[in-house]
Amino acid sequence: MTELLRVEGLEVRYGAATAVRGIGLVVTQRGTVGLLGANGAGKSTVLKAIAGLVPKYAGRVLLEGEDITVRDARALVRAGIVYVPEGREIVPNLSVDENLTLGGFHLDGATRRRRRDTVLGIFTEIAGRAASPAWRLSGGEQQMLAIGRALMAGPRLLLLDEPSLGLAPLLVRRVFEKLEAVRAETGLAMILVEQNFRLTVRVSDAVHFMRGGRMLGRREAAELREPAAMEEAIAAYLGAGEVVA
Numbered sequence: 001m002t003e004l005l006r007v008e009g010l011e012v013r014y015g016a017a018t019a020v021r022g023i024g025l026v027v028t029q030r031g032t033v034g035l036l037g038a039n040g041a042g043k044s045t046v047l048k049a050i051a052g053l054v055p056k057y058a059g060r061v062l063l064e065g066e067d068i069t070v071r072d073a074r075a076l077v078r079a080g081i082v083y084v085p086e087g088r089e090i091v092p093n094l095s096v097d098e099n100l101t102l103g104g105f106h107l108d109g110a111t112r113r114r115r116r117d118t119v120l121g122i123f124t125e126i127a128g129r130a131a132s133p134a135w136r137l138s139g140g141e142q143q144m145l146a147i148g149r150a151l152m153a154g155p156r157l158l159l160l161d162e163p164s165l166g167l168a169p170l171l172v173r174r175v176f177e178k179l180e181a182v183r184a185e186t187g188l189a190m191i192l193v194e195q196n197f198r199l200t201v202r203v204s205d206a207v208h209f210m211r212g213g214r215m216l217g218r219r220e221a222a223e224l225r226e227p228a229a230m231e232e233a234i235a236a237y238l239g240a241g242e243v244v245a
């Protein structure tokens, strides 16, 4: 499989504190990599560093072999790397449409309108609410809007930060069904940060485990679908009570 993104020896510091160190991972074209770990393990920091939202203290990031380590966040969006933050961070007082427009800020008007129609064609739940302020949407609809806003940029790699947070299981399933439809159409690749083990294993090709700012290990998701293997991996990498099994 062709490699899309490679991260090598990534280190991020917040002031004097090292948040993550020695992080390495590879995402293949159309692939999904899951990143599992407890609160504070450093998962969001890895996504933010890849997206250019926090500075990299050390390490390299390559996109199709090209070194993109020092590109800023705007340049990375143009290159197709788009981050969907934890907690959605849509703009509550702007309408659904206006929030989508923000995601396509760098596009010409015609492309933006075309993308908007595509996004609303996928997320039909919010299509009828285009003029509503975003705060009126339910949690699941807000998550769809956050992902839709990211899709406006036409990403090749979506960095999804805990999309299941605060959502009922049925809604989580709906959000992921939509994402599957997008992936089938566009060949989108993803890095998925989660605390929900089952969900991550179901949608990922490979899963990385993090603790204390370090990568503890990597497993093929297919290996983890057996209940015994799942329990063994949780015990080995995560510890009881740290993730939703």
Ligand SMILES: Nc1ncnc2c1ncn2[C@@H]1O[C@H](COP(=O)(O)OP(=O)(O)OP(=O)(O)O)[C@@H](O)[C@H]1O
Binding pocket: 014, 019, 037, 038, 039, 040, 041, 042, 043, 044, 045, 046, 086
């Ligand atoms: N802006 C910041 N300034 C200082 N320290 C930070 C900042 N953001 C995160 N940290 C620290 O870096 C470490 C990793 O945080 P990060 O948010 O990446 O973890 P996480 O695995 O995504 O956690 P969660 O699942 O709770 O979102 C934590 O110790 C956190 O307190």
